[in-house]
Amino acid sequence: MKTIDIMRRAGRNLRQAKGRTFLTSLAIAVGAFTLTLSLAAGQGAREYADNLLKNNIDPRALFIVKDAKITSTSASSSLQEYSDDLGSSAATGRSVAIKMMTTDDIKKLEGRSDIEQVIPIYQLQAKYVTFQGVDKKYVAPITYFDSSTLVEASAGTVPALGVQIGDDEILVPQEFVDTLNMRAEELVGKKVTLIVTQSTATPTTDQITQAFMTGGDQAVKELLKPQTKEFSYMVRGVIKPSAMAITSNPRLHVSTNSAKAINDYANAGSAEGNKFFGVTALAKSDRNPETVKQAIQKDYGYTVQTAKDAQSLLFTFVNILQGIVAGFAMLALVASVFGIINTQYISVLERTSQIGLMKALGMRRRDIAKLFRYEAAWIGFIGGSLGVGLGLAVGWAANPVITKSLDLGDSSLLIFVWWQLAILIVALIIVAISAGWLPARKAARLDPIEALRTE
Amino acid sequence: MGCEVIEVQAVSKTYGKKKNIFTALRDVSFEIADGASVAIVGKSGSGKSTLMHVMSGLDKPEEGQIVIGGENILTFKPKQMDKFRSSEMSFIFQSFFVQGNESCYNNVSLPLEIANVPFRARKAKVERSLAAVELTEKRRSRARDLSGGQKQRLAIARAIVNEPKILFADEPTGNLDSATGEVVQDLLFRYNKENGTTLIVVTHDEDLAKRCDMQVYIKDGEIVKMTGAKS
Numbered sequence: 206m207k208t209i210d211i212m213r214r215a216g217r218n219l220r221q222a223k224g225r226t227f228l229t230s231l232a233i234a235v236g237a238f239t240l241t242l243s244l245a246a247g248q249g250a251r252e253y254a255d256n257l258l259k260n261n262i263d264p265r266a267l268f269i270v271k272d273a274k275i276t277s278t279s280a281s282s283s284l285q286e287y288s289d290d291l292g293s294s295a296a297t298g299r300s301v302a303i304k305m306m307t308t309d310d311i312k313k314l315e316g317r318s319d320i321e322q323v324i325p326i327y328q329l330q331a332k333y334v335t336f337q338g339v340d341k342k343y344v345a346p347i348t349y350f351d352s353s354t355l356v357e358a359s360a361g362t363v364p365a366l367g368v369q370i371g372d373d374e375i376l377v378p379q380e381f382v383d384t385l386n387m388r389a390e391e392l393v394g395k396k397v398t399l400i401v402t403q404s405t406a407t408p409t410t411d412q413i414t415q416a417f418m419t420g421g422d423q424a425v426k427e428l429l430k431p432q433t434k435e436f437s438y439m440v441r442g443v444i445k446p447s448a449m450a451i452t453s454n455p456r457l458h459v460s461t462n463s464a465k466a467i468n469d470y471a472n473a474g475s476a477e478g479n480k481f482f483g484v485t486a487l488a489k490s491d492r493n494p495e496t497v498k499q500a501i502q503k504d505y506g507y508t509v510q511t512a513k514d515a516q517s518l519l520f521t522f523v524n525i526l527q528g529i530v531a532g533f534a535m536l537a538l539v540a541s542v543f544g545i546i547n548t549q550y551i552s553v554l555e556r557t558s559q560i561g562l563m564k565a566l567g568m569r570r571r572d573i574a575k576l577f578r579y580e581a582a583w584i585g586f587i588g589g590s591l592g593v594g595l596g597l598a599v600g601w602a603a604n605p606v607i608t609k610s611l612d613l614g615d616s617s618l619l620i621f622v623w624w625q626l627a628i629l630i631v632a633l634i635i636v637a638i639s640a641g642w643l644p645a646r647k648a649a650r651l652d653p654i655e656a657l658r659t660e
Numbered sequence: 661m662g663c664e665v666i667e668v669q670a671v672s673k674t675y676g677k678k679k680n681i682f683t684a685l686r687d688v689s690f691e692i693a694d695g696a697s698v699a700i701v702g703k704s705g706s707g708k709s710t711l712m713h714v715m716s717g718l719d720k721p722e723e724g725q726i727v728i729g730g731e732n733i734l735t736f737k738p739k740q741m742d743k744f745r746s747s748e749m750s751f752i753f754q755s756f757f758v759q760g761n762e763s764c765y766n767n768v769s770l771p772l773e774i775a776n777v778p779f780r781a782r783k784a785k786v787e788r789s790l791a792a793v794e795l796t797e798k799r800r801s802r803a804r805d806l807s808g809g810q811k812q813r814l815a816i817a818r819a820i821v822n823e824p825k826i827l828f829a830d831e832p833t834g835n836l837d838s839a840t841g842e843v844v845q846d847l848l849f850r851y852n853k854e855n856g857t858t859l860i861v862v863t864h865d866e867d868l869a870k871r872c873d874m875q876v877y878i879k880d881g882e883i884v885k886m887t888g889a890k891s
Binding site for chain 2: 206207210214217218221222558559561562563564566567569570572653654
């Protein structure tokens with residue numbers, strides 16, 4: 206019997222049991238629907254992450270640390286050997302001691318021919334901040350402006366990608382402007398002053414004795430009193446909060462030179478002064494960041510992350526989430542497999558005499574098995590298309606809402622890729638066929654004489 | 661083909677094992693001329709249906725041979741047997757076994773599909789067959805909507821569509837009233853006479869048996885009487 210004829214008969218058999226066919230395929234449709242949405246959400250999340258990184262990180266950017274513990278999440282619980290470049294746990298906010306980079310280490314990196322713009326990661330702290338025209342003092346986190354990330358201005362100007370701000374300039378996030386009860390435009394051109402405290406080195410007994418000798422109590426107090434210094438900048442622009450920005454707390458941004466100046470002052474004399482837990486750098490434009498990474502890791506044993514590494518980290522997260530959803534969809538599919546087996550068994554029992562007749566007429570066992578397998582295939586196809594179609598409809602309806610509520614801007618969370626959906630439907634057909642295997646075999650093995658015995 | 665003589669040679673068939681052994685056929689032998697009509701007559705449980713199954717290759721006897729056109733069909737491999745049945749044989753049953761949810765057209769088309777008749781050649785054959793049983797009008801109706809007599813006529817159309825050499829009819833009028841039964845009988849015998857198809861009718865109806873060229877009476881798996889046979 207020709208395959209096309211068997212397929213036609215299989216299709217007609219299903220059409221004549223519409224309700225049953227529909228309900229059986231509905232079970233598959235549930236799985237297909239979930240899988241469609243998980244595929245689309247995964248795709249959307251990956252594209253969103255990709256956009257996010259493209260907009261925020263220069264592909265040449267390298268993040269170099271001396272101690273692998275900074276980039277790994279596992280903290281070592283074993284006893285660690287002391288070395289001079291270990292930073293105190295307070296400096297890193299971690300419960301483990303971390304090997305810090307010294308000025309010498311940074312000099313070595315600066316001397317390399319394959320990277321440029323080596324900037325230590327400064328930990329900047331101001332005692333308080335004042336804004337021109339506002340009486341109150343504020344506490345604000347400060348960072349240096351990273352020219353490899355792109356920002357948008359809601360007032361004033363921000364530099365283009367790769368360009369640093371001036372040493373007398375500062376960028377203020379929109380969130381701060383809101384707190385100040387000012388309009389962004391008003392703040393541009395105003396002065397912002399950071400009051401930075403110097404963490405003095407603990408005076409030696411000799412110093413204290415000498416101070417007491419010369420100036421008495423007063424002089425000792427003076428010696429122990431922390432010094433402060435004002436750093437003033439002009440507001441160049443206000444940074445707009447962006448959906449495409451990697452979420453971080455709003456911060457004041459100064460230039461890298463200013464950051465160095467603040468850092469040098471604040472840490473003068475202290476043990477932490479010229480130690481940093483890492484640096485950022487850019488691979489020279491004619492070098493492949495990956496090769497540079499390998500070279501640095503080989504030369505100094507540092508741990509280096511490229512922009513791609515950051516991307517793969519995000520992707521791993523997306524993949525795990527997608528896997529969980531897909532897992533539930535698989536459970537739904539397993540349930541639907543039993544549905545198909547059950548339905549097809551009943552179908553075989555109902556059509557015993559029909560199968561017997563077909564055998565008497567000389568239909569091959571193989572063809573009878575095919576007839577039932579194709580019916581299962583049709584169920585898989587109908588269920589798969591139904592689920593995928595429903596998924597598309599939901600995606601189409603929900604995408605604008607999700608985009609709006611999550612503030613995603615121009616991107617959509619659910620992105621459908623036609624070839625993924627085509628593969629999904631084909632896979633469901635295969636699943637359905639394998640579910641129909643046992644009932645089909647039962648039909649093929651039916652004894653025609655038994656089947657044709659008149660009731 | 662030409663001389664499709666059917667020879668049943670010393671056929672024995674048993675069911676069950678040891679204590680529960682049941683002999684359905686015991687040393688049955690006879691010969692049917694090409695194009696003849698034969699009635700296998702017996703009460704229910706006499707073994708007449710088993711004989712039909714054995715002759716059509718659906719069932720295998722323990723002993724004996726079924727020789728059709730010079731070949732022992734019992735030695736055929738399953739594939740060969742299926743092909744032989746689809747091209748040379750056909751069946752009509754007491755309970756019709758038409759596919760209720762298929763249209764009359766598709767019911768008749770089934771044997772052609774099984775025999776791999778090309779799509780284009782099918783239509784003419786199906787139409788001719790439906791016309792022969794006067795069901796042309798019902799071409800698109802579902803088989804389940806037909807009356808009993810119509811269903812059996814549809815079964816006849818299905819049985820003759822591929823022009824078989826041998827037509828088996830198992831109690832073809834058993835489920836019909838005498839008037840419609842008459843019509844079905846007429847159709848069968850007319851087809852037998854006009855096309856030279858060998859007709860083998862299994863029945864317990866004496867009147868139907870008498871219309872055949874030859875009668876084989878079976879009781880407890882043994883031939884008790886044969887009438888009209890060529891000596």
